[in-house]
Amino acid sequence: MSSTGRLSRGVITVVNDSEVPLPVEIVIKRANLDPRGVPHLSNAGDEFLVMPPQALIPPGATQNFRLQWLGEPLLEKSESFFFYVNQIPIKLSGSRHDVQLVFSVGVMVNVAPPRGQPALNVVGNSIVTDKGGRHYPAITVENPTNVHALFPQSVVQVSSGSWSETISSGELAQFIGIGLVQPGHRRRFVLPVPLPPGATSVQCRLQFDPRR
Structure with missing residues (x-):
């Protein structure tokens, strides 16, 4: 993504390929990678508008989460974020044998400044x-x-x-x-x-x- 223009918007698409409704939410973390590529995460601020922030996806359906950069339009340098699609736990029946597994999938988003070219x-x-x-x-x-x-x-x-x-x-x-x-x-x-x-x-x- 870019901090200005049409590329300041993006979409994350989630497909529910299970047979039950899937409740999910988007959680955003700022990422800083060390030389081995291991991300060190911190809480993001209000840099993004996410619509919708939560959704209940029917079985076999697709949900688009739309992203809009709200941060500084004239960024000095690129910033990196992880958008986590987290399954929201639901209330179980109360049986002692109930086991619930929930998932979290991370999507990396990089926002580039309006000027500059990368090099290595x-x-x-x-x-x-x-x-x-x-x-x-x-x-x-x-x-x-x-x-x-x-x-x-x-x-x-x-x-x-x-x-x-x-x-x-x-x-x-x-x-x-x-x-x-x-x-x-x-x-x-x-x-x-x-x-x-x-x-x-x-x-x-x-x-x-x-x-x-």
């Missing part, structure tokens, strides 16, 4: 070893801009000695997922290509294109 720079290369003893390259990237960047919008070339491998944007998206790098942050990603035996060092080059 390589600031570190390393080698990691999995439990099976296989070696994989790891790349650390930094976003020096005011706009959030998505690492899978990149093509990465990995080399070690005479060996090299190119990892496409699609492969990164499939293996890593969204790969969010927030403004001014660094992220470390393990790349989905095993290194040849005996590799002791690795170099990674990055071609980042946010239009991918």
Whole structure:
């Protein structure tokens, strides 16, 4: 999303594929990711209008939750949020054997400022070893801009000695997922290509294109 214009609005669609009515509510949390991508959450303010904030979705039906950014239109830098679709517990029959499971599904929403372009720079290369003893390259990237960047919008070339491998944007998206790098942050990603035996060092080059 964007803090201004038509992209300041969005939609989250929830489908009830169960055989009973589904009561849900939207809960919003502000997100700050560490270098491993682990989100640290805090309470959001009144940055969004969500309509409806709650809904009872009939069996087999679809509910659209409409989002409208109400925060600062001239953001200095991108902000990230998780929109949690939480199932609302219902009153059970009172039997001692009743068990109720409820779900919570998170949707990440990034709001970009009206001006700025994302970029990624390589600031570190390393080698990691999995439990099976296989070696994989790891790349650390930094976003020096005011706009959030998505690492899978990149093509990465990995080399070690005479060996090299190119990892496409699609492969990164499939293996890593969204790969969010927030403004001014660094992220470390393990790349989905095993290194040849005996590799002791690795170099990674990055071609980042946010239009991918």
